[in-house]
Amino acid sequence: MNNYGLYIHIPFCGYICNYCDFVKMIPKNQEIVDKYLNRLVQEINLYQKYFNKITTIYIGGGTPSILSCQQLDYLLSRIFEINAIEKTIEINPESYTLEKGLVLKKYGINRVSIGVQSFKQETINYIGRNHNLDDVIYAINSLKSIGINNISIDLIYAIPGQSIDDIKNDLNFAISLDVKHISYYSLILEDKTFFYHQFLKGKFKPVDNEIEASMFELIIKSLKDNGFEHYEISNFAKKGYESKHNMLYWNHNNYIGVGLGAHGFVDNLRTYNNVSLNKYFNEFQKSNRIIDMQENLADELIFGLRLLKGVNISYIENKYEIDLMTKFPQLEFKIKQNLVEIKEGYLKLTEKGIFFGNLVFEVFI
């Protein structure tokens, strides 16, 4: 039986971070939020026939923790009957409360991903976020106290002004929190963000590539030395705590995407939801299209190579009836460049390739 993931998007935030290009907005009032949740539940119900196949649920944003206890209760009670093994919600430290934690617990949320980004107040302020260290510690202790121990934190490196010592301090602090999972992303300068406008005005200077690489090297070493497995380019987990939901993406499995701007991949159909709230209120989807074999193959290789274990060559060759090296002769060159390697039947990024994944992925596009 095929496994499915369910992604639920909550687009509301209390403020807009300087680097963010997600589908998000500051809600005008609570009526809008209630109206959205109502519509969202209608969309979820369209997928009723998949409910017994859903193994993971991920409520992301935006900032799902901006919802009130009543709003969380409304949404979570509507999906409670879905018997997924992993149910994750994203929270921001400043909008989390114990009362909200208890609502999460009541409805079986068993994994929480916290947007921390940095432990240094100056850096948090610089990227336009609104929490402090006490908020982070409170959220983590509170979640643990109610038995939600599967906690992930998001961190960012290569933020202008960040030094190697700052990364060391962030790593030490992150490790001391005894969380199960860490996602560590480099800051990407995205179009239409505040930072991008600053960049165009010459007021934002991206971190030098070599410094960025040194930071990433330090992150990998330090987390590995402290019991985390580096299992995906940007993700690290204690044994058995990999994100099951995200594994569905990287393994090119099915996932239903509901909510503003969400996209999905269901039975070979890619779905793209409307990104404007008014449009979403009238119609959930903006478009959808069937993915052909060629595109599936490219996606499967690109997503699969993000996983450090790589992709199983014979599985791919049988599924797509191809010979991998004949189909993508440029791979030979990438192997010679020591970006990718074949080991025990798997095609995988080398230690060097982890830093230059895009140079490998371009082969498949």
Ligand code: SF4
């Ligand atoms: S990064 Fe998160 S909290 Fe900040 S604006 Fe984007 S979605 Fe909202």
